[in-house]
Amino acid sequence: MRAVVSVIGKDMVGILAKVSTECEKANMNVIEVSQSLLQDMFAMIMLIDITNGNTSLADFAAHMEEKGKEFGMIIHVMHEDIFNAMHKI
Numbered sequence: 001m002r003a004v005v006s007v008i009g010k011d012m013v014g015i016l017a018k019v020s021t022e023c024e025k026a027n028m029n030v031i032e033v034s035q036s037l038l039q040d041m042f043a044m045i046m047l048i049d050i051t052n053g054n055t056s057l058a059d060f061a062a063h064m065e066e067k068g069k070e071f072g073m074i075i076h077v078m079h080e081d082i083f084n085a086m087h088k089i
Helices: 015-025 057-071 080-086
Strands: 002-010 029-038 041-049 073-079
Touching: 002 015, 002 057, 002 080, 015 029, 015 041, 015 057, 057 073, 073 080
Parallel strands: none
Antiparallel strands: 002 041, 002 073, 029 041
16 A cells, blocks of 8 residues: 655755655655755655554544644655545546
């Protein structure tokens, strides 16, 4: 199973490291990362493998939302199937 993590906020040093560290703590593997910088705004989408996670996806999503506030970012986590359904035409 996979999930999508989106991160948006002001650019700063270590965003990728901070988010990937939280994934590692939850035993969720980062598969792919796409990131972009528009002037001082940072945007990132990560695809993560949640198969062997040590917490539920709902708990991880809530944790990442709180971490986003701590980091000064907006972080959303959703199951890949939900993400795909939201973006179907």
